[in-house]
Amino acid sequence: MATRREQFAALAAFCRTRWGYRFGNRTALLRWQHKRLSRMLRTRTLDWASLPVIDKATLLADFSSYNSQGIGLEKALSAAKQSERSRDFRPELAGLTVGLSSGTSGKQGVFLLSSRERLLWAGTILARLLSTESLRQLVQPWRPALRIGFLLRADSNLYNTVRSSRVSFDFYDLLEPLEDHLQKLEQRPPDLLVGPASVLAELARQQLNEELHITPRQLISVAEELDDATAELLERAFRVRPAQVYQATEGLLGFSCRRGKLHLNEQHVFFEKDWLDAEHTRFSPIITDFTRSTQFILRYRLDDVLRLADHPCDCGNQALTLAAVDGRADAxxxxxxxxxxxxxxxxxxxxxxxxxxxxxxxxxxxxxxxxxxxxxxxxxxxxxxxxxxxxxxxxxxxxxxxxxxxxxxxxxxxxxxxxxxxxxx
Ligand SMILES: [Zn+2]
CATH class of the missing domain: 3.30.300.30 (ANL, C-terminal domain)
Known part of the structure; x- marks a missing residue:
């Protein structure tokens, strides 16, 4: 159970993310980021060049040095795999949540989160994604709890964090055939439907064929890139424009805003760009997460291909706008x-x-x-x-x-x- 202090931290993260972080311009955001980075590294003069860029292989090879508890990779992996096998995602390791990344290529990643970080994650994600109407339902005690349907490969302590008396949360295990879930989805129709783009697309097809009848207020695509064709299909079937979360094992990296544009999560993460083309439109990100203290993510290069938008979004969020997350480097x-x-x-x-x-x-x-x-x-x-x-x-x-x-x-x-x-x- 979360302590009162941790609950307060989650609420504070929610409020800060929803109503705070008002930077008048991009320079102000970058100046603030610089301060956060200096505080994290306990130095006034940031000398990035002296810090090596690492990747997943480096992190896994020296796993215990990259987390504050000194937990070894074998121990973390065996705890995560044990949950995965038993489909019981409650166990924790030394009070930390251990999760496996869905690892599309190469070695499987593993991540550690403290319960405080978990609550910050929940506060941030809800603040970024809940529509005004969903938020209203959440805080009006006479209304039914907000129901979130989560279609995911693995349940995790991470997601259970969101559960409370005002949020009910249904987990649909994607290792079971999707057809088996249709009935439950109709019996417990979600207000928010969250899942990988390809799975949401399959549900959209069922809805268009009238084999499924649900009316989610919000659709949120996670874990896979959401392309325009899929977004259009979802909008046609459910009459809502899907939002997107760009998340990796390494953290929460981006969200779409109320205008439907995808912003990098520069309020938590510092992004350097490893350019992939001469025009400087596509890059692989090198990330430094200045909010996490359990697992250190410091100049960590991701294999993703991100594409900058032609124009910055004018919604007020000064974080960079992406045209899309186009996939992994091997795409x-x-x-x-x-x-x-x-x-x-x-x-x-x-x-x-x-x-x-x-x-x-x-x-x-x-x-x-x-x-x-x-x-x-x-x-x-x-x-x-x-x-x-x-x-x-x-x-x-x-x-x-x-x-x-x-x-x-x-x-x-x-x-x-x-x-x-x-x-x-
Ligand atoms: Zn925006």
Whole structure:
């Protein structure tokens, strides 16, 4: 149970995030960040260059040095795996929550959070995402508790944190078939529906086919990138525009605002940019989290590909606006040294998308392997034409395209539409 002091910390985080952090301009935000960083590092003169940039492998190799309790990796992993196997996510290790990242590639990540950090997380996420109407329901004691439906691969202490007399919380385990959840979703219709974009999309299709009848007030996409086509499908089915949380094992990295734009969480995290293109529009972030004290995230490079928006958002949040989180580094395809970024591939596939229901694309030595779900007779020609145009515009010869049958991702697995097997080898 959270102590009174921790509950107060969560409430304070909620209020600060919802109504505070009013920076008049970006310079004021950056100046404030600089102060927070100096305080964290206990130095007035920040000498970033002297600090190494680390990645997941470095952190895992020296796990105990990167957390305040000196907990070893083996111990953390075995506690997390034990919960995962038993599907009982209550156990904690030395009072800390241990969770596994969904690890789309390479080694599985593991994270540690104190109960205070957990409550700060809950306060922040609710403050950023609750609409005014949802917030009203939450604080008006005569109304039913706000019901949040969470479709996730793993339950965790993290999510149970949000549960209270004013918030009821239903967990849907994605390792079970989605069809099994439809009835419960109708019996306990969520006010907020939270899940990976591909799962929300599947529910949207069921809703459009009239096999599901729910009317969530808010939709929140987590754990996978939300592309425009999926956002449109969700809006068509549920008549609400989905919000997005950009979160990694390493922390809460971004949220969409009330205008629907995705902002980096610069109120908690300092982002450096490792540019991926000459135009400086796409980058992998190097993050320093100045709010966490259990696990140290200091100049930690993530493998994600983030794309800056053309224009800053005018909602008042001075944090950087992203056009999208486009995926992992291995979603960047490379031909003769020329990079094709995932947003370009997605745009081409979207132009052909009236000819199929879903798609995935793999780069191999031999060319591109393309899977189309329920393709029409014209689908292959249409994809060939759109990709032809894309490669042409980059002065590249179109590689061999091989079309294969669509295979649904395994239950609970992340949907990855674009993947380079060259990058993985
Ligand atoms: Zn905004």
């Amino acid at each position: 960047v395809l490379s031909f003769d040294g020329v990079k094709l970024f995932p947003d370009l591939i997605r745009r081409s596939m979207a132009l052909a998308s009236s000819e199929f229901d879903d798609w995935s694309l793999r780069q191999r030595e031999s060319g591109l392997l393309i899977a189309l779900k329920n393709p029409s007779a014209a689908a292959i020609a249409s994809v060939r034409r759109e990709l032809g145009r894309l490669f042409d515009s980059h002065h590249l010869a179109l590689p061999t395209l091989t079309f294969v049958d669509w295979q649904a991702p395994l239950p609970g697995a992340k949907l990855r539409r674009i993947f380079s097997q060259l990058a993985a080898s």
